[in-house]
Amino acid sequence: MTRPVHTWLQDLGVRHPIFAAPMAGGPSTPELVAAVSNAGGLGFLGVGYLSPEETRAAIRRVRQITHAPFGVNVFIPEKPQGDARHAVQAMKRWLREWVDGQAVAAEIDDVNPHLPTINEFDAQMSVIIDERVPVLSFTFGCPEGDAIARWKQAGMCVMGTATSPEEAMALERAGCDAVIAQGYEAGGHRGSFLPIDETRLIGTMALVPQVVDRVSIPVIAAGGIMDGRGIVACLALGAAAVQMGTRFLLADESGAPPAYKRAVMAWRDRGTALTRSFSGKHARGIRNAFMEAVDREDLDIPPYPLQNALTQPIRRRAAAEEDAERMSLWAGQGYPMAKPMPAGEIVRELVQQMEHVMSLLREADAR
Ligand SMILES: Cc1cc2nc3c(=O)[nH]c(=O)nc-3n(C[C@H](O)[C@H](O)[C@H](O)COP(=O)(O)O)c2cc1C
Numbered sequence: 001m002t003r004p005v006h007t008w009l010q011d012l013g014v015r016h017p018i019f020a021a022p023m024a025g026g027p028s029t030p031e032l033v034a035a036v037s038n039a040g041g042l043g044f045l046g047v048g049y050l051s052p053e054e055t056r057a058a059i060r061r062v063r064q065i066t067h068a069p070f071g072v073n074v075f076i077p078e079k080p081q082g083d084a085r086h087a088v089q090a091m092k093r094w095l096r097e098w099v100d101g102q103a104v105a106a107e108i109d110d111v112n113p114h115l116p117t118i119n120e121f122d123a124q125m126s127v128i129i130d131e132r133v134p135v136l137s138f139t140f141g142c143p144e145g146d147a148i149a150r151w152k153q154a155g156m157c158v159m160g161t162a163t164s165p166e167e168a169m170a171l172e173r174a175g176c177d178a179v180i181a182q183g184y185e186a187g188g189h190r191g192s193f194l195p196i197d198e199t200r201l202i203g204t205m206a207l208v209p210q211v212v213d214r215v216s217i218p219v220i221a222a223g224g225i226m227d228g229r230g231i232v233a234c235l236a237l238g239a240a241a242v243q244m245g246t247r248f249l250l251a252d253e254s255g256a257p258p259a260y261k262r263a264v265m266a267w268r269d270r271g272t273a274l275t276r277s278f279s280g281k282h283a284r285g286i287r288n289a290f291m292e293a294v295d296r297e298d299l300d301i302p303p304y305p306l307q308n309a310l311t312q313p314i315r316r317r318a319a320a321e322e323d324a325e326r327m328s329l330w331a332g333q334g335y336p337m338a339k340p341m342p343a344g345e346i347v348r349e350l351v352q353q354m355e356h357v358m359s360l361l362r363e364a365d366a367r
Helices: 007-012 030-038 052-065 085-099 104-110 118-130 147-153 165-173 204-214 228-236 258-266 289-296 306-320 343-366
Strands: 018-020 043-046 070-075 135-139 157-162 178-182 219-222 241-244 272-275 283-286
Touching: 018 030, 018 043, 018 343, 030 043, 030 052, 030 070, 030 343, 043 052, 052 070, 052 118, 070 118, 085 104, 085 306, 104 306, 118 147, 147 157, 157 165, 165 178, 165 204, 178 204, 204 219, 204 228, 228 241, 228 343, 258 306, 272 289, 289 306
Parallel strands: 018 241, 043 070, 070 135, 135 157, 157 178, 178 219, 219 241
Antiparallel strands: 272 283
């Protein structure tokens, strides 16, 4: 017998406490979202890099292939801090030298990175509201003013991402319905928005109970959760559900490029690192040549999303040439446990594993 699903999830129409993390930039295709939601979990579309038109098309595609509830995830635009022009020029020079004479050097020269404007974000949010999306999550910030209240009024269940108890409390105060507690182990970008020193980053096991104790809204655990054992552990820590990204990276429906998927399977001993090298914002991925080259130098890395734009030609070319040493291979610390399978099967396997772990715990308790 499965642990009763949190009533809050039942109200949303979600049968299992398993969310497939939004994975913007390719992995979270509408097909992946729909497969997870159809299997009783909650699929999440990551639209952080999409235009309003692309966002609408992706949401409509999800709706064509599932009637189940699903979520959409956005990036809160950040305010530019200081003048990054010098760092941008210096980084362009360094990147050109690193690619050393390759055709991609000219593309790096042509990049004119810009910060997303509030207008672009508002246009994307108008589409999401207009499309009557049931669940909205966001990362990289805490929206100001009455934004969350307006999104809730539009009928959406709204969740924000926190990497510390302080951020979780700020999101609760701002009106979120639930909070995603993202631990240090997590793959992809950290959702941090309050200053925290890099030596204090908190792992999922320590973060989740602290957040549960300090907020009264449901908490979703994220980071390093790869199987039923991890899910049951997070439920025991007080989470209402888990959000798993890396576990779904190798799903048949995942849009991660083939070279990325092969690296996740073949480079099991390389480990991951937190790096700003690809995007200017801390993110966890499998170590590779590009990450190590940038991190070795004492470079002034332009802030997100400027560095993301500067490295895009290298990443795009690398994906086309199937060169995983130059791609951003976002993955959590648990990536050696990822397996290629249809996404619906992953959800079913996770549910079976949870049931098995819980029956073992009950047996141990009865002895
Ligand atoms: C490839 C990849 C892309 C991600 N993209 C997003 C995103 O667009 N929005 C977001 O809120 N989180 C994103 N994340 C982070 C996840 O929401 C989640 O915190 C993380 O996957 C949990 O850790 P795990 O990968 O160990 O399961 C991404 C993670 C990965 C691995």
